[in-house]
Amino acid sequence: MKTTHPQPGASRPSRSAPAYAAGTGPEDCAARSLNRRAFLKWCALLGGAAMLPGGLAGLCPAVAEAASGGDRQDFVWSSCNVNCGSRCVLRAMVRDGAMVRMDTDNLGADDYGTHQIRACLRGRAMRQRVYAPERLKYPMLRTGKRGEAAFRRASWDEALDVIAAKMKDVRERYGNEAFYLNYGTGNLGSVMSKSWPTDQTPITRLMNCFGGYLNHYNTYSTAQIATSMPYLYGGGLGNALSDIVNSKLVVLFGNNPAETRMSGGGVVYDIQRAKRESNVRVIVIDPRYTDTAVAVADEWIPIRPATDAALAAGIAHVLFAEGLADRAFMDTYCVGHDEAHLPEGVPAGSSYEAYIMGKGPDGVAKTPGWASAICGVPVDTIVRLAREIGTAKPCCISQGWGPQRHHNGENNCRAIAVLAALTGNVGIPGGNTGAREGGYSLPFPGFPTLKNPVAASISFFLWTDAIVRGPEMTAERDGVRGVPRLNVPVKFIWNYAGNALINQHSDINRTARILSDDTMCEMIVVVENFMTPSARFADVLLPAVTNLEENDFAHQGSTAEMGYVVFAQKAIEPLFESRSVYDMCADIAGRLGIRDQYTEGRTRDEWLQKILAAARQKLPDLPATLEEAWKLGVYKVRNPGKPFVAYKAFRDDPVANPLATPSGRIEIFSKRLWDIGHKWELPEGERITALPEYDEATEGQGDPLRKKYPLQLVTHHYKQRTHSTYGNVPWLKEAAPQNVWVNPLDAADRGLAHGDMVRVFNDRGATVLPVKVTPRIMPGTISIPQGAWYAPGAGGTDFGGSANILTSLRPSPLAKGNPQHTTLVELTRHSGGSHANAS
Amino acid sequence: MPMPARPAFLFDSRLCTGCKACMIACKDKNDLDPGVRWRRVTECTGGEWTRTAEGYRQNVFSYYLSVSCNHCEDPICVQSCPTTAMHQDGNGIVSVDPKKCVGCKYCSWSCPYGAPQYSERLGRMTKCDFCRDEIEAGRPPVCVAACPSRALQWGDLEALRGKLGQPMAVAPLPPVSATRPALFVTPHRDARPVGSTAGLKANPEEV
Known part of the structure; x- marks a missing residue:
């Protein structure tokens, strides 16, 4: 029997009142069966549609009457366990064995540090995810x-x-x-x-x-940043976002917590709160005017993707030329910033200053004019930005993971981070390393593997x-x-x-x-x-x-000042088999x-009990038994200290507390990368450089392929999904439909209007989806929210809006990581049929 | 909070990230069908790009507004309802009497916020009831309790008036004089004044 792939937007019955016969545990799954009457009811609701093997008829237990005015006793503590970097508390309202409503952590006081861990829209839609028609029923x-x-x-x-x-x-x-x-x-x-x-x-x-x-x-x-930052710092830590209350300026390169870590208990709330408290000036540098820019930015500086290292070099040129670089800091804490501080055995002209000022092997000064031609940021903006960064003491320079997810990503992220070293902002409150934020967390053991x-x-x-x-x-x-x-x-x-x-x-x-x-x-x-x-x-x-169908614990997500663990009790019996x-x-x-x-010799619950006992060794206040844990729901601790400052001990005493680099210092020139660059076999045109040089990416700004495919495709995280998780939930598709962001200038060049169906394509494939014409994206760049479910039609064209039909398998040079944001494409109005008649 | 004499929403547009947790919490609590949106989040975006010799210049701005029924003091939906199904109770909460509603949609057409929503399945109008069950039990409406950014709050209309003055609005909302909504909006830094067309509704398909 052949299954039909679930169609995006396919109509489905919206509600029924299912009743599940309770199984007694995973061991007796064969004995577990559906209540026959409920099963027939679902079939009736399906109308003429065939029951799909592995697919479950549309059921969304929706009993508004039962849900309203609910007795608190009916709520079961649970969690949302997906990969956004946050970790939210859910409270499932259960009636007659079915979830009838999904609430979150909104009880009691909302004091910062032990504040409510309010779920984002996706967690709130968990009911439609658990009871989705795409659920697998049996092996x-x-x-x-x-x-x-x-x-x-x-x-x-x-x-x-x-x-x-x-x-x-x-x-x-x-x-x-x-x-x-x-x-x-x-x-x-x-x-x-x-x-x-x-x-x-x-x-x-x-x-x-x-x-x-x-x-x-x-x-x-995080392939590129996780690989390359240790060459610079011996690690990749960053200050907590709550620490920006101590900053005079915050510069976010592609850091977008409002769309990546949306929890009301996570870092988007941390940065909003800190911004509100100190009203520190925030600049967002991003190809998109992100929701983070909406919420906290004083200025948006749009940039062409994959060119952050060029912008950073242009900024560095101003810092060196105008005496704004912190020489005293660099001489004490860095390697390779100038000719006097190069590792032994490296030729003259190998320092970052030489590279920037045109005294390196390429002989090109990385002036703001040079940078502007590459990154698309006007010269006067680069100069002003550099002076702001150079004079704001302290300045928090922070990056997300977009700048690194490129074919040249290793150097993009290192170049951004080097700005923090050039300006002496490492290891101090209000500063940062140029990496992504850190925070506070509780220790919690895992399942031993x-x-x-x-x-x-x-x-x-x-x-x-x-x-x-x-x-x-x-x-x-x-x-x-x-x-x-x-x-x-x-x-x-x-x-x-x-x-x-x-x-x-x-x-x-x-x-x-x-x-x-x-x-x-x-x-x-x-x-x-x-x-x-x-x-x-x-x-x-x-x-x-x-996870709503089993007992578990959920260790906290990324937060600035709060440590927590969620005790997630099974809310409903496992569906089907x-x-x-x-x-x-x-x-x-x-x-x-x-x-x-x-x-x-342990059951799953006995392992949970053992893990809880191990956790109590470090956190004696935790409940002793699973029953007590399920009753408590969530355990929170406020950071007893100040906001986390990365490499503070190193800053305080670099001799006693060296970094985990070979020199113990910040290696702006990395001898290890120099050696790798001379040793590894790389494809034609690829380099691994000791300095964070700007290298044109494959399918980047200078690629001749641009003549054929003039638009650079990036992807962003979208509120509809966490990556591809929740990608089958009707409420979320309604709230945040899939679309491709296109600047009005690019749309006008192609005769496109908001809402038109367009075909985005290159030599690797094509996808069809509606266009969102918006000035909130850089001209020449388009963005498809990543994670939409691939829905192939005739000829391999995707009708789900899945960006990866277009992206490349060619890995980045050092990390061998995914170059998801360096993808060249073209865009036209879609003249073909819909998914249904094309496949 | 005890049940206010007259509940009102307070929306701080400076804090809203457009995340729509409010909308989904509402849809989940009330089991709303696709297309029935008691709370809607509008993206207001404007500004232009120009090509210059030095590169691109732009003056782009964007902000969000989360709006449900505002339980107006002059609810035009009540006035326009031919069957008296749409009514306002002693707390100012505007509701539909399902026994009287014939689904003619006059209320939805007359409401400048488009708040009453027609349900194809029920064949009648539905709308926000300010989570009467929740607020009578001393809890906030679910949209307010859901807001990750704490941008959406609620309180007593008169108490808020005493604190904040008269309710205010920003584009593209109608002027408050039209229906006297129980909604206080704290403007985003880029908010355009009521009547301005500089800010476009950038997500018409979502509201």
Whole structure:
């Protein structure tokens, strides 16, 4: 039987009154059944539509009468566990076994530091996510070509037998290095069902008991910055956003908490509150006039994407030329800022000052005029910005993760950060390192996953390469770590709570071609809640419970001044045959003869009890039992100290507290990168530079491909979704419909009006979606909110507005990371049919 | 807070990020169908780009307004209802009597905020009732309790008047004289005055 891919915007019945027969636990899932009357009611509501295997008829238990005036006793504390960087409290109102309303942390006092952790719109829409028609109902096995989403229903026993047999087969033929655990962050906020970090999940523990798996390093979020900042600072810490009350000026390069970390208990509230308290001047530098700019900026400086290093160089030129650089600071704390402070064995003219003032190997002075031609910021604006940065003491220079998610991202983010060093703002209140913000947090233990016996590790982004050419991949060509080269290709993929198998990886069409050949990667197991685009590529598809259907803890998200943990009690029984991932893995372990090693004799709740006991070692005020924890709901602690200041000890005493760089100082010139740059094998035109030089990105400002594809596509985080999570929720699609942001000048050039359907395309693919004509984006740049669910029609055109049909698999030079924002495209009015008649 | 004699909304546009948690909290509590939006968030965006010899220049601005029914002192929806279904109670809360409403939509057309919303499923008008059940129990309306930025607040109309003066509005809202809404707006730094057309409704499909 072949499934139909859920259509964006497909009509669905909006409500019914389901009743679930209570199961008694994951062990007896086979005995769990739906109340027959409720089931028939759903079918009736579906009308003529077929019941989809793995899809659940539209049900949104909506009992307004029951919900209104609700008794507080009916609320169950829970959490939203997705990957936004925040972590919100939910309180589910439950009646007759069904959730009828979703509330948040809005009880009691709202005092800053222990303030209410109010969920964003997505958490508030959790009911429609849990009861979505795309929910997977039972295990399924692939019957057609991989990626066609042709499946048949299987029993849990049969599905787990298939997985266990294939695990033994692949291990026997290829060894453990052929197993790969794909990046997945759909449930990263959980403790017992954690999906990320990838070395901390139940599947990780299973695989470690089984002999290990091929590791990966870095993430789709932060590859370039996580790799390059340690070369500068020995780490990547930043001051807390609450600390801007001590600043005279705040400059945010692509930092956008209002759209990335939207929790009312998280950093967007922190920065709003601090701005309100001190009214410090805030400048936002971004290709988009972001919601953060709306909320806190005094000035927006639009910039062409991937050119931050050029703008930073232009600013640095003014700082050096006008004596605004803090020489005393640099001489004490930095390496490579000028010729007198270069590492030994490096030729003259290698300092950052030489590079900026035109005395380096390229002989080009990085004047504001030079920078302006590249980054699109007018010369007078660059000069004024530089003088503001150079004279505001202290100045907080901060960046988000957009500037680094480029093909030249490693140097963009390092160049921004070097401005903080040039102006002596590192390690002091009101200053910053130029990195993204830090904050306060409580320690909380995780689920122990044992040690991976396999040493080999690849960039998270090169798993498709590892399928195609694993044994060709080496340390110096592909950034393989732990071993000089891989021994075998990837043959078995675990994809748990992730959509990076297709949707959130790059170049969807090429990725689909690689995956569709099941002689290369022989087995893909997807553990999911929904029939996502990635789930369509499963060989074995296992239905997992949502976090509302199991007990768990949720450790806090990013905040400035508050530490917390959420005790999330099961609100409803698991839907259909879905199970907790821990229990699935235990039953697979049983088939492999390693159950006792995996479970240590504990049930899932017994592990939670053990973790809670371990947490109490550090936080004795925590509740002692699970029952008390479920009753408490959330435990909060206000930072007892001052706002976090990164590298303060180093600033106070650089000799006693050196940084974790080879010199112990801030390495504006990195000898380590110099060595790597001379050693690694790189494709034509790519460089790894010791200084944070501006390098034109592939598909950046100077690429000749611009003649054919003149628009640079970036992506932004959108309130409809967290990456792709929540991408199937009607309320959110209504509140924040998918669209592509286009400047009125670019729209006029193409005869486009707001709301027109447009086709965005390049040589890799095409997507169709409505256009939002808005002056809130730089001319020449367009932005598609990332994460929309890929919905292929005829000829491979996507009708879901999924940006990754357009992005490239070519990794950045050093981090081997995703260049998601350096993508050249063109845009035309869509003259073809809709998804329905095109496919 | 005890039930006010006459509840009013207080919206600080300086703090609003346009996140729509208020809208979804309302839709969840009231189980609203697609297209039925008791609380709507308008994006007001204006400004222009020009190409110059030195590069692009712009004067772009943007701000958000979160607006539901404002439970006006002169509720034109009540006046225009031919069946007396639309009515105002002793607390100033404007509601639809489902037994009387015939779904003619006159109220929605007459309301300068478009607050009453027609439900295809019910065949009648629906609207914000200021979360009467919540505020009678001493709790804030769910939209207010939901606001991550604490931009949306509520209070007693007379008490707020004493503190803030008369209710005020910004573009593209109608002048307060039209219906005397129980809504106090604190203007965003870029807010345009009532009547200005410089700020466009930039998200018509969302409101």
